[in-house]
Amino acid sequence: MDEIAAMDLARKRGADHAEVRLETVQESRVQLQDGEVRGIVSGTESGFGIRVLVAGAWGFASSNDLAAASWRRAVEQAVRLAKASAAEGRTAVELAAAPRLRGRTDWKPRHDPRDVDVEEKLDLLRRMDKAVRALPEIRNVTASYADANVSKHYVDSNGSDVRWSLVRCVAQAHFTARRGGELAGRSTRVGATRGWETFAMEDPVEKATRAAQATVAALGARTAKGGRRTVVIDHELAGVFAHEAVGHASEADLIAAGESCFKGRMGKRLGTTGLSIRDDSTVAGAFGSFPYDDNGVAGQSKPILDDGVLVGYLADREHAAALGVQANGAARAQDFHSRPLVRMSNTLIAAGDVPEDEVFADIKDGVYCKGSRGGQVDCARGTFLFNAQEAYRIVDGEVTTPVRDVSLTGDILTTLLNIEALGDTFRLGDPGYCGKGQWVPVCDGGPLVRIQKCLVGGAA
Amino acid sequence: MKARRTQPAMDGEELLGRAERVVAQARSRGIAQAECFLEWSEGLDVELEKGAIASTGAGQGGGGSVRVVVDGRLGFAYFTDVRDAAAALDQAREASRHAEKLDYSLPTASKPRRLGGRWDDRVAAMDVEAAIGMARDLLAGGRETAPKALLSGGGVGLQAEWCAIASSEGVSVWDRATAISAAASLVQEDGRASISASESAASHRLDLDGKAVAAEAGRTLGALLKPAKAEGGRVSVLFRPEAAAELVSDLVISACLGDEARRGKTVWSDKLGKRVAAPRLDYTDDPFVAGAVGGVPFDAEGLPTQPVPIVAKGMLKNFLYDSWDAHRHGAASTRSAIRGDFKARPSTGTHHVVVAGAGARPLDRLLAGVDDGFLVESVLGAHTANATTGDFSVTAPNVWRIRKGAVAGPVREIAIGGNLPDLLLRLDGVSKEAKQMDGMRMPHLLFADVDVSV
Numbered sequence: 001m002d003e004i005a006a007m008d009l010a011r012k013r014g015a016d017h018a019e020v021r022l023e024t025v026q027e028s029r030v031q032l033q034d035g036e037v038r039g040i041v042s043g044t045e046s047g048f049g050i051r052v053l054v055a056g057a058w059g060f061a062s063s064n065d066l067a068a069a070s071w072r073r074a075v076e077q078a079v080r081l082a083k084a085s086a087a088e089g090r091t092a093v094e095l096a097a098a099p100r101l102r103g104r105t106d107w108k109p110r111h112d113p114r115d116v117d118v119e120e121k122l123d124l125l126r127r128m129d130k131a132v133r134a135l136p137e138i139r140n141v142t143a144s145y146a147d148a149n150v151s152k153h154y155v156d157s158n159g160s161d162v163r164w165s166l167v168r169c170v171a172q173a174h175f176t177a178r179r180g181g182e183l184a185g186r187s188t189r190v191g192a193t194r195g196w197e198t199f200a201m202e203d204p205v206e207k208a209t210r211a212a213q214a215t216v217a218a219l220g221a222r223t224a225k226g227g228r229r230t231v232v233i234d235h236e237l238a239g240v241f242a243h244e245a246v247g248h249a250s251e252a253d254l255i256a257a258g259e260s261c262f263k264g265r266m267g268k269r270l271g272t273t274g275l276s277i278r279d280d281s282t283v284a285g286a287f288g289s290f291p292y293d294d295n296g297v298a299g300q301s302k303p304i305l306d307d308g309v310l311v312g313y314l315a316d317r318e319h320a321a322a323l324g325v326q327a328n329g330a331a332r333a334q335d336f337h338s339r340p341l342v343r344m345s346n347t348l349i350a351a352g353d354v355p356e357d358e359v360f361a362d363i364k365d366g367v368y369c370k371g372s373r374g375g376q377v378d379c380a381r382g383t384f385l386f387n388a389q390e391a392y393r394i395v396d397g398e399v400t401t402p403v404r405d406v407s408l409t410g411d412i413l414t415t416l417l418n419i420e421a422l423g424d425t426f427r428l429g430d431p432g433y434c435g436k437g438q439w440v441p442v443c444d445g446g447p448l449v450r451i452q453k454c455l456v457g458g459a460a
Numbered sequence: 461m462k463a464r465r466t467q468p469a470m471d472g473e474e475l476l477g478r479a480e481r482v483v484a485q486a487r488s489r490g491i492a493q494a495e496c497f498l499e500w501s502e503g504l505d506v507e508l509e510k511g512a513i514a515s516t517g518a519g520q521g522g523g524g525s526v527r528v529v530v531d532g533r534l535g536f537a538y539f540t541d542v543r544d545a546a547a548a549l550d551q552a553r554e555a556s557r558h559a560e561k562l563d564y565s566l567p568t569a570s571k572p573r574r575l576g577g578r579w580d581d582r583v584a585a586m587d588v589e590a591a592i593g594m595a596r597d598l599l600a601g602g603r604e605t606a607p608k609a610l611l612s613g614g615g616v617g618l619q620a621e622w623c624a625i626a627s628s629e630g631v632s633v634w635d636r637a638t639a640i641s642a643a644a645s646l647v648q649e650d651g652r653a654s655i656s657a658s659e660s661a662a663s664h665r666l667d668l669d670g671k672a673v674a675a676e677a678g679r680t681l682g683a684l685l686k687p688a689k690a691e692g693g694r695v696s697v698l699f700r701p702e703a704a705a706e707l708v709s710d711l712v713i714s715a716c717l718g719d720e721a722r723r724g725k726t727v728w729s730d731k732l733g734k735r736v737a738a739p740r741l742d743y744t745d746d747p748f749v750a751g752a753v754g755g756v757p758f759d760a761e762g763l764p765t766q767p768v769p770i771v772a773k774g775m776l777k778n779f780l781y782d783s784w785d786a787h788r789h790g791a792a793s794t795r796s797a798i799r800g801d802f803k804a805r806p807s808t809g810t811h812h813v814v815v816a817g818a819g820a821r822p823l824d825r826l827l828a829g830v831d832d833g834f835l836v837e838s839v840l841g842a843h844t845a846n847a848t849t850g851d852f853s854v855t856a857p858n859v860w861r862i863r864k865g866a867v868a869g870p871v872r873e874i875a876i877g878g879n880l881p882d883l884l885l886r887l888d889g890v891s892k893e894a895k896q897m898d899g900m901r902m903p904h905l906l907f908a909d910v911d912v913s914v
Contacts, residue, residue, distance in 0.1 A: 034723060039805050040555040043538040043548070047521060060517035064540050070520075081504075081516035084588045088596075090512035118558050140725045176725050176848050183727070185848030223851075226877070226913055257510050257612045258654070259647060337519050374844040378857055380612075380647055380654040383873060385841040385855050405846060407853035409875055457853035457877050457913070 001071035003155050006050055009072065011157055013079040015052035017095060019156035021294060022048045023336040028113065031144040032125040035133075038142075040118060047336040052078045056092020057085035062337045096320035096327045098297050100159040105291040107166040109195020113147035116196050121145050127205045128173045132212040137219060140176040143208075145169075147195075152292075160296035167195050168287065168441060170431055171204040175212060179219045184404070186215040186389060187373075191431035192285045193441075201285075214370075214390050218402040224391060224456055230366040231408060231454045232359055237388060238349050239429035239444025240372040242277050245384045245412045247347040247444075248377050248436075250279075250304045250312070252319035252330070254342075261382030261412055262310060271308040271416035274352050278303045279314055281329060281345035287431030288345035288442040295331040295340060302328045308416075316342050334438035341436060349446030352422025359421050359448045366394035367456055369406055372430075382412045385457075407457035415451060423448030470500065472622050472634035479524070479626035482545040486528060487628065489549060493529035493566045495627035496545065497760070498522070499802050504586040505617040506595040508644070511602075511610050513595055516588065522622075523802040528552045532563035534784070538803045567783040567793060569630030572764035575757040577750060580665040583638035584620040590666065591616045597670030598644045604671075605678025609648040612656070616670065617641045631762035638664055639753055641898070644674035646681045657681040657837070657858060662753045662898045680837060683870060684858055690871035692913040696833030696888065697876065698826065698862065701895035701902040706842040707854065709813065709900060711880045712743060714847050716770045717808050718779035722789045727850045727881045728776055736776045738887035740817040743771035745780065745796065747811040754812035754899035760797040761806050768794045773818060774887075782808045813900045817890035826889045826906055828865040834874060834912060835860040835867055850880040875913045883907050 001009075003020040010018035024046040031038040047064035048071070059082025061074035113121075125143040132141050151165035170191030177184045188211040190204040233241060254260040262270070271277075281289050281299035290299050295317045303312050313323060316331035319342060332343035360368070368391065375386030391406035392399045428445040479496040486494030500522035507515045525538035526548050535556025537548040582590065594616045602611040617640065624634035643660035659677035661668050699707060714720060715728040715736075722729070728736055737743075747755040747765040758764050761783055769777045781789070782797035785808050798809035827835075837858035845852035855875050861868040889906035 037559045039536060040558055041536055041538070041803070041805065042551055042555065043525075043540075043803060045523065045540050045803070047540075057513075058515035058517075060515060062517075062519040062521070064521040064523065074518075077518045081518060081588055084592055085506075085513050085516045088513045088592065090514070118555070122558060140723050178724070183848045185725075185846055253509075257647075258610060258649075259612055259656075337521065339515060339517060373846070374841075376841045376844070378656075378840060380656050381857060381873070382653075383840075383855065383857070385844070385853075387841070387844040387853065405849075405851040405853065407841070407844070407877075409853075409855055455875070457875055 001068040003048065003153055006071050006075050007155050007157060009075045010050060010052050010079060013075065015054055015079055015082070017053040017157050019051050019154065020048060021336055022153045024151050026149040027147065029146045030118065030121045030125060031142065032122065032129055033142050034140060035126070035129050037122065049333065049336040050074050050078045051339060052082050053093060054079060054082035055086035057082050057090060058093060059085065060339050093318055094321040095317040098158065098295065098317055098327050101296055101298060102161045104163040106164065107193065107291065109167045109197065111196035113167065113169055113196050114149060124171060124199060124204065128171065128208045131205045131209045132173060132175050135212050135216050137177045137179050137216045138175050138212055139178050141173060143173045145171045154292060154294065154296045156296055162292045162296055164291045166193050166290065168193050169195060169198045171199060173208045177215045177219055182219050184215050184219055186211055189430050191287050193287055193289045194285045218390060218404055221402040221404040224367055224403040224406045226457055228453045229456050230363050230450065230452045231456065232366065232368045232394065232448055232450045234370040234448060235427035235446050236371050236429035237369050238446030238449040239347065240375050240386055242349045242446055243344060243347040243442065243444045244375040244377045244386055245415065246277050246304055247279055247344040249379045249412060250314050251342040252313045252315035252323055254379050255313055256319050256322045259380040261379060265310050268310055269308050270310050270413060271305050272419045273308050274422055275305055275308045275416065275419055276350040277305040277348065279344050279347045283346045286346040286428060286443040290345065293329040293331040294333045295327060297327050297329040297331065299345065300329045302330065314342055314344060316340060332440050334440055338438045341438060343436065343440050344434060344442055346443040348444060349449065351424055351426040351447040353424055354421045356423045356425055356448055359423050359450050360394055360399060361397045363394045363397055367403065367406060368392045368394050368399050369408065383409065384412055385409045409455045409457060415454065418452045418454065419449055420452050421450035470622060472624060472636050475500065475622055476624035476626060476632060476634040478542050479624045480632065482526060483626045483628055485546055486549050491528045491530060491549065491553060493628050494549065495527045495566050495625065495631065496524060497623065497625050497799070497802060498524040499621065499623040501619060501621040502586060503617065503619045504588065504591055505615060506591045507615040508595060508598060508611055509613060511599065513592065518586065525802050526552050527566065528556060529564060529566055530556045532561045533557065533559040534564050535559065536805050564784060564787050566627050566629045567631070567761050567763055569632065569762070570764055572633055572758040575748065575755060578637040578664045580638045582666040583618050583640050586618055591618055594642055594668065594670040598642060598674040601671035601674030602644055602646050602678050605675045606646050606648065606681050609646040609678065609681055611674065612645050612647045614644040625762035627762065633758050633762045635757060640666060640668055642668050642670045642673045644677045646677045648681060650685050655681060655684045657684060664751060664753060685870065687870040687872045690859065690861065690874050690914045694909050694911055696830045696906060696908050697910040697912065698830060698833060698835045698904055698906045700835065700837050700904055703836045703839050704905040705897060705900055705902045706839050708880065708905065710842065711845060711847065711850055713810055716780055718781040718789060718791060719785040719808060721779050725848065731776045732779065734776060735774050736881065737771055737774040737884035739774040740819045740890055741771055741774050741884065741887050742816045742818070744769050744814045745810045745812065746814045749812060749814060749901060752812050752896060752901065756811050759795045760799040763793060763795040765795050765811060768796065780808050780810065782806050815902050816894070820890040820892045820903060823891040823893050823904055826891050826904060827862065829889065830862045830906070831864060833862045835862050845880065852880055853877040877911050883910070
């Protein structure tokens with residue numbers, strides 16, 4: 001049995017809608033710890049997920065057992081579960097219309113990582129390790145590399161039948177700096193939806209070296225003074241802000257569930273004039289890019305804020321129908337065992353028109369935050385928190401001494417209106433993984449962004 | 461795609477037989493030391509959304525991995541079809557050629573202790589009616605205690621897992637366990653903001669009360685409505701078990717990993733045998749708590765598990781090691797190997813942590829001792845704490861004011877910042893009442909002199 005036969009069987013068993021995803025991931029992972037090979041892992045896994053609608057209720061089944069009996073069992077299970085759910089009488093799920101797509105898209109890497117010898121991958125990590133360790137304060141370095149060749153086949157009873165493949169590569173380093181009794185930790189990452197050529201386009205050795213130098217320079221720095229201040233965030237943190245504060249709040253499942261502060265605000269001004277944010281899964285090479293989503297809808301650019309006004313949500317077919325909007329390619333599943341959820345891809349703030357050096361002008365006492373050490377958002381309450389990797393005091397318009405452990409918190413709707421300058425240069429941020437019960441690769445980016453009255457966490 | 465592999469018989473003995481045959485294959489290929497890990501799992505879940513059942517799903521899958529030691533070098537590879545095990549052995553042998561020669565040996569066998577009460581045929585049956593029935597109970601519990609709230613998320617999950625480990629060094633073990641979980645998140649409009657509260661529970665057996673789980677979330681939500689404005693300062697903060705686990709567990713667990721600590725990467729690297737917390741704190745990895753989800757009879761290398769005191773009376777007693785980390789640092793394995801799944805190499809971690817303390821007091825007496833402070837139900841952003849230094853800055857959305865020994869009512873979100881190692885030294889109290897969570901039993905923790913800002 002194959003994907004098409006499974007879909008046909010589901011229809012015969014009573015499914016009004018059926019979709020099947022078959023996925024194969026071939027991966028390689030290498031890790032170096034303090035210059036010593038910690039692990040070399042390789043393997044391939046294939047599996048399928050079947051989702052059906054019966055009388056407006058979902059049923060889903062998955063397996064990595066590709067024997068015919070396993071396919072049949074999964075189909076029967078998915079239909080049986082959907083029928084059991086339908087008996088509970090929930091408002092019937094409807095699916096927004098979507099173009100019937102057929103075809104194949106292969107994002108072929110210029111240099112397939114499967115053709116790269118393990119020793120070459122280890123050499124990259126050894127060079128990262130050596131470069132970082134050149135600073136005497138750096139004590140521990142964990143360098144790791146991973147690649148994944150992903151291929152998918154999606155078919156549904158709407159007539160869509162798309163196959164696609166892509167490759168992702170990522171190299172990262174985590175290290176500790178110590179001087180006297182003071183410790184600081186830092187991570188740095190280079191990655192893309194590309195092959196081994198990723199590392200010719202951005203050198204992870206150089207990037208790790210810069211990060212190590214900044215970390216060592218910050219040893220001995222004071223904790224930032226807490227309170228409401230004007231802050232400037234760099235392109236990477238701006239991207240994280242776009243992701244955490246705006247992207248999540250615009251996810252249609254959260255809107256439909258009443259769990260987003262953007263609910264009921266379509267067409268209204270939420271941000272300062274000139275602020276435009278979109279989620280775009282078509283950015284060439286960006287870590288969150290993909291050609292088709294897991295509803296079989298083409299990946300696309302999805303405007304969220306246009307000149308400060310809320311103009312769009314991120315929607316899969318189910319929640320697009322619930323909200324009366326178009327499905328726009330935002331359905332993603334972590335793997336074949338997972339059901340698709342509304343997810344982001346690459347979330348981007350468009351550049352403004354303020355020259356970068358002028359973004360800092362006139363700030364008497366502020367904080368310049370660079371890079372992200374993670375964040376979290378409560379979309380229902382409309383609050384966010386994220387931590388900077390590096391931070392510096394701004395005094396009279398000049399970036400001065402480093403400060404440490406800076407967190408930024410705030411109310412999303414207030415903060416969007418408190419943005420008072422957008423730099424004129426856009427840069428893509430670091431690759432990352434977004435967790436929403438499932439993990440998916442994402443990226444983000446933006447220009448320098450200046451925010452007034454932002455709550456800086458630090459010493460009381 | 462070619463049809464491959466037929467489903468295992470879901471029988472531990474048979475799974476172990478397959479693992480032993482893979483080890484025999486290794487021997488016939490001239491590999492002196494080899495280990496095979498196999499696992500299979502089945503699951504069923506019911507997802508709740510917008511006050512109703514949103515979806516039901518089932519999954520099954522499994523696979524295996526091999527570790528080989530060739531000339532003192534360790535190699536690893538995984539597979540999803542046991543017929544590919546021979547190729548995986550070759551891959552692992554090839555990987556070992558790139559590893560350092562560290563004269564590592566796979567661990568030798570010893571007999572695990574029996575750990576009962578972890579299997580329930582009613583859970584393993586994956587009965588959709590039972591799962592939907594519990595989902596109905598969750599919905600009812602939420603409606604009854606918080607009629608104006610919407611059950612925005614949560615659900616029921618059933619799981620049955622089998623694993624087997626065999627090695628050339630005599631390891632030959634298999635295990636199975638079932639688990640059921642229930643969770644409810646409630647949300648309610650409260651003026652211009654929304655208030656939300658969540659509750660969850662897990663068990664090996666079909667003995668969870670879904671109604672009680674959602675009712676608890678409903679009671680919490682009701683107690684959070686109409687929050688007053690808070691004031692910041694340096695005050696006492698009492699963390700409920702969920703918040704305490706969020707704030708403290710990641711730091712403590714990463715600080716007690718032997719490899720990380722011995723490399724000088726953690727805040728407790730030079731603290732073995734020294735004070736790391738107030739004398740009232742005990743932190744133990746105890747896999748033998750009856751009925752607790754997370755307990756296991758043997759670790760991910762097949763070695764019998766044992767209770768490992770990590771912090772006792774505030775003193776750091778042990779770092780944790782799997783056999784590889786132990787070998788690298790000249791220590792003995794604490795039988796603390798864990799695996800994310802069959803695709804992951806064993807690494808060091810905890811099985812089931814028990815947090816307690818001599819002098820633990822009933823919660824009401826703990827509360828009575830707080831003249832001015834906050835009671836925190838949940839924190840956001842704990843994962844962004846600096847694991848190297850322990851510095852943290854979190855927000856607490858669900859908070860109550862404590863005045864003169866009593867809960868004085870809900871307040872709006874507060875921010876809490878500080879340094880976790882310092883905070884643990886200022887631990888002011890531990891409650892007798894503890895919450896049993898998946899992989900952890902945690903009481904309320906009271907800390908003095910905590911920086912709170914609004």
